Amino acid sequence: MNTPDKRPVSISKQALRRMPVYLQYLKKLQAEGFCVVASPAVARALDLGEVQVRKDLAAVSSVQGTPKKGFPIKKLIADIEAFLGCNDVRRAVLVGAGSLGRALLSYGGFEQYGLNIVAAFDSNDSLIGRLICGRHIFPPDHIADVCREKGIRIGIITVPADQAQTVCDRLVEGGILAVWNFAPVRLSAPKHILVQNENMAASLALLSRHLRARLNGIG
Amino acid sequence: MNTPDKRPVSISKQALRRMPVYLQYLKKLQAEGFCVVASPAVARALDLGEVQVRKDLAAVSSVQGTPKKGFPIKKLIADIEAFLGCNDVRRAVLVGAGSLGRALLSYGGFEQYGLNIVAAFDSNDSLIGRLICGRHIFPPDHIADVCREKGIRIGIITVPADQAQTVCDRLVEGGILAVWNFAPVRLSAPKHILVQNENMAASLALLSRHLRARLNGIG
DNA sequence: TAGATTGTTAATCGATTAACAATC
DNA sequence: TAGATTGTTAATCGATTAACAATC
Known part of the structure; x- marks a missing residue:
């Protein structure tokens, strides 16, 4: 179960539009067998700013990223899906x-x-x-x-x-x-x-x- | 023939995205037999801000709008089409x-x-x-x-x-x-x-x- | 430890909106 | 003329980017 409303996560409209893009990419990484990813890598892959990605991911992630490592992909996927409401059909x-x-x-x-x-x-x-x-x-x-x-x-x-x-x-x-x-x-x-x-x-x-x-x- | 490069018209990305919306609406008005339209009317019809429409139209129009009347629809359509490059196939x-x-x-x-x-x-x-x-x-x-x-x-x-x-x-x-x-x-x-x-x-x-x-x- | 990455605060950039004088 | 609409300058709002201390 997902943390039910930790806070009324505020996020810019633009950031919201980027979420499906992150989701897509994270799923691809997962399919390739990766477990962890850091924002600079995501930024490079998706041609976005490092800070932007860092901020976007921080906004939706339920766990803190680990310095020098990044975020656990599986958790991040679940968080974005929950955030976007992919689960409620x-x-x-x-x-x-x-x-x-x-x-x-x-x-x-x-x-x-x-x-x-x-x-x-x-x-x-x-x-x-x-x-x-x-x-x-x-x-x-x-x-x-x-x-x-x-x-x-x-x-x-x-x-x-x-x-x-x-x-x-x-x-x-x-x-x-x-x-x-x-x-x-x-x-x-x-x-x-x-x-x-x-x-x-x-x-x-x-x-x-x-x-x-x-x-x-x-x- | 359209004024070839009066100035390198600068316009926001967002405004550029709105141009096809204006174009669509202006064509509809023209089809209904109207010849002139003022920005407040356009704003109301498209649910946009008055100032925004005024600014957008001013940016692409080759003629000044007439206070109390507005813009000649035919000319405006031609200007937006030229601006968007609808003419060069x-x-x-x-x-x-x-x-x-x-x-x-x-x-x-x-x-x-x-x-x-x-x-x-x-x-x-x-x-x-x-x-x-x-x-x-x-x-x-x-x-x-x-x-x-x-x-x-x-x-x-x-x-x-x-x-x-x-x-x-x-x-x-x-x-x-x-x-x-x-x-x-x-x-x-x-x-x-x-x-x-x-x-x-x-x-x-x-x-x-x-x-x-x-x-x-x-x- | 050193170095990469994190989260966050402050500065910048861009776009929208408010205000107003000019005009038909 | 009076009133609506124009074009434009200044103020506001929102989003991105730069800077930096904290952390593994």
Whole structure:
């Protein structure tokens, strides 16, 4: 069992985003047979600052690191998993079984973080009733009912932009608490609902501009 | 024609990430028949700070905004597109035609930002030679050759984690300048290569922890 | 012991927000 | 004119980095 709330660990949003990266790397090290790792090594491997890593790990680790040695990998993995809530399984539904939706359905990697997609919805009649990657496809007007019945907390939106708001409303109606939005629109939702936008265009913009700078010698 | 380098417009990384969001919204407004928009309205619609929007728009707009009115939407769209480099088409290749790879191949939205995926690679024999979403699938050992021949600058990696580094090396060998990496690993590449990691696990971590806080009343 | 690594405090850097004069 | 919105400077906030004493 994990120390239940030693303190309300405060950590920056950015540090939180780095946690899955550490987790990934630590698991790799573990698979390779290592038992202990020091922050400078992690920093080098992941191309991050030494102090940053030291601070991040200190923030989530339940044990102190040993000077000259580092942290026990196994414990660190358990701590990060506990911190991220990988252990409490969270059931989610996905709306929009188009290509992106299916990609997410078939991707097994999210289970590692406790996300379990239990059902999917699509307005396409030819999909309804079918099983895609092991999930039943329901028609969109069942969204609220299914969510309520199964006590779902997370909704994943992978429909086109113009349908996203309607879908969001139905999810909220069904008692969802968090929305992971892949549609390129801002959704409006009650304040207590967390809307996390996945914005690939933003990344693309960054990439595109970097490239431009390189080619033109601007930046 | 756009003002060629009025100044080496400096803008924060965060602001750059917001640009596609503005672009999206402005296009929507334009489609609805609006010609002018003021930053407070944009701020409200996108749930951002007024000053932030004002500053962001001022940074990229080629014309001053008119007090009490705002900005001409058409011009603003053109400016943001020019700023992001949506006009210079950049050809890219994609490696890994699994479910995520196909999702990206079938997604038309990136063309809006000047990204054009011209070929794909996969090690699965049953896919090689086929056409997926209009792109030919080649075997992985042609990566470097194809990139060199076609003068490709961007490589998109959607293979499993353990193959990503090899793929990256081949792309670099083929003269790629930027890598958009969807595999959950840090890639090592020469310093002049831009590696942009698309990290959905990071978003999921944020979402998951928020949800946890809400449910447990931590934060 | 000597040296590497730890945890932490203080300084720096970057981005957001508040405040305000200028303008249509 | 009055009022809304603009652009910009200064203040604040948050995150990273530098510095250093403590420790195995």
